[in-house]
Amino acid sequence: MPDHTEEARLPPGQYVPRGHPVLHYGRVPQFRPERWNLAVFGATASGEETRFAWPEFSALPRTSVIADFHCVTKFSIMGSEWGGVPATVLLDLVPPAPGVAHVMIWGEYGYSANIRMSDFQRDTTLFALELDEKPLTAERGLPVRMVVPHLYAWKSVKWVRAVEYLLADRRGFWEERGYHNVGDPWREQRYAYQEEPGEGPA
Numbered sequence: 482m483p484d485h486t487e488e489a490r491l492p493p494g495q496y497v498p499r500g501h502p503v504l505h506y507g508r509v510p511q512f513r514p515e516r517w518n519l520a521v522f523g524a525t526a527s528g529e530e531t532r533f534a535w536p537e538f539s540a541l542p543r544t545s546v547i548a549d550f551h552c553v554t555k556f557s558i559m560g561s562e563w564g565g566v567p568a569t570v571l572l573d574l575v576p577p578a579p580g581v582a583h584v585m586i587w588g589e590y591g592y593s594a595n596i597r598m599s600d601f602q603r604d605t606t607l608f609a610l611e612l613d614e615k616p617l618t619a620e621r622g623l624p625v626r627m628v629v630p631h632l633y634a635w636k637s638v639k640w641v642r643a644v645e646y647l648l649a650d651r652r653g654f655w656e657e658r659g660y661h662n663v664g665d666p667w668r669e670q671r672y673a674y675q676e677e678p679g680e681g682p683a
């Protein structure tokens with residue numbers, strides 16, 4: 482019989498703590514809907530940058546995903562239900578130029594994380610606006626955060642403000658500070674020194 486306990490769902494080296502830890506670097510931004518927008522820039526197919534104002538972005542089609550969430554510091558948050566706009570919806574609205582194989586996700590205050598296009602295109606990659614059927618709290622990313630549940634959680638950028646299409650891969654905030662460029666928890670890709678040829682920027 483398959484084992485569906487949380488223990489069996491944990492990637493190597495992870496544990497389930499009490500409660501729902503909150504973790505980020507720096508301050509929690511204030512959400513002002515009239516000033517907020519989400520930019521898609523870099524190597525777009527049109528060559529133009531697109532900005533979604535809050536009324537537009539919050540009206541995009543949504544879905545929900547139930548997923549476990551794994552922080553590289555080894556705690557895992559199990560079975561969260563995220564609601565939001567699939568990354569594929571954004572890709573359809575603002576197509577990338579041919580040859581775009583990576584994206585940089587930008588949060589407030591310059592936090593960033595790079596993701597392979599193949600990871601961004603997964604149907605579980607979301608711009609989440611809701612957690613467990615309630616709007617995100619400020620500390621968990623209000624109004625919108627990235628959720629890329631199959632990669633370590635530092636890739637799930639809170640307070641997301643932009644997506645940059647990249648023709649050449651570049652390291653984001655933690656990837657520049659010694660963390661793995663890909664960050665697959667099932668392969669325990671925690672640190673940059675574990676990277677194999679082809680896993681990091683050329």
Ligand SMILES: Nc1nc2c(c(=O)[nH]1)N[C@H]1C(S)=C(S)[C@@H](COP(=O)(O)O)O[C@H]1N2
Pocket residue numbers: 501502503504505506507551552553588589592620621634635636637638639640
């Ligand atoms: N903008 C921003 N997003 C971020 C971070 C951050 O420092 N800034 N930290 C990441 C890390 S390391 C983790 S583990 C998760 C934590 O998400 P949570 O606070 O919802 O548990 O947010 C990620 N997203």
Ligand SMILES: [Mo]
Pocket residue numbers: 504552553554634635
């Ligand atoms: Mo983390």
